[in-house]
Amino acid sequence: MADGALLPGWLLWSLPAMFLLHDAEEVLFLPPWLRRNREWLARRFPQLARRMLLHFDGISPLRFAAMAAEELVLLVAVTACAALAGCYYPWLALFLAFGMHLLIHLGQWAAVGRYVPVIATSLPCLACCGRGLCIMINSRAMNLSGLAAPCMRPSSSPCVSKTR
Numbered sequence: 171m172a173d174g175a176l177l178p179g180w181l182l183w184s185l186p187a188m189f190l191l192h193d194a195e196e197v198l199f200l201p202p203w204l205r206r207n208r209e210w211l212a213r214r215f216p217q218l219a220r221r222m223l224l225h226f227d228g229i230s231p232l233r234f235a236a237m238a239a240e241e242l243v244l245l246v247a248v249t250a251c252a253a254l255a256g257c258y259y260p261w262l263a264l265f266l267a268f269g270m271h272l273l274i275h276l277g278q279w280a281a282v283g284r285y286v287p288v289i290a291t292s293l294p295c296l297a298c299c300g301r302g303l304c305i306m307i308n309s310r311a312m313n314l315s316g317l318a319a320p321c322m323r324p325s326s327s328p329c330v331s332k333t334r
Contacts, residue, residue, distance in 0.1 A: 177309060181302050182253050185265050186245045188298060192272075192291040193238040199287035201231055214282075262306070269299040 204211075204226055212219040229237075245264060252261035275292040279285075 176256065177252070177258060177306060179253055181305055182249050182261060184298060184302065185261070185268060186242060186249055188291075188295040189245055189268060190242060192288070192295055193242070195291045196288055197231060197235045197238060199290075201226070201234075203287045211282075265299065265302065269296065269303070272296040272299065 204223070208219075208223060212223065248260050248264055251257045272292045272295055275286070275288045276296065279289045279292075
């Protein structure tokens with residue numbers, strides 16, 4: 171991160187909060203929706219439904235909730251590290267991955283063409299992610315050129331011999 175730049179605490183802690191809200195929606199509303207729409211999904215997306223519906227059948231709501239809780243613990247730990255030590259890059263990676271996860275839900279909603287339970291929280295969370303990204307860029311708390319620099323300069327790579 172840029173020297174001395176700080177991200178606001180509310181932005182950092184918004185990630186676990188958004189995740190908790192979004193995954194609660196998935197745990198509570200997705201399994202009943204899948205049961206109600208199973209046949210329609212199998213007709214509309216036969217190849218995908220054959221694999222995905224069997225996968226979802228093998229995950230009980232309790233197991234899904236446990237998996238989400240595990241991820242939440244990781245998010246809280248990484249967020250605490252970012253808030254307390256200013257170590258933002260692991261947090262940024264999770265923030266961007268969560269944003270991509272929400273974009274995938276947006277694509278699923280568009281493909282299905284009707285309400286999908288995950289969209290109720292995906293839209294507002296995606297708006298928050300976009301706002302957060304703008305704040306990060308404008309605060310100069312992250313330096314994207316610093317991330318790309320090692321890739322652009324072969325001499326700085328530990329894999330390239332400096333004797334050439």
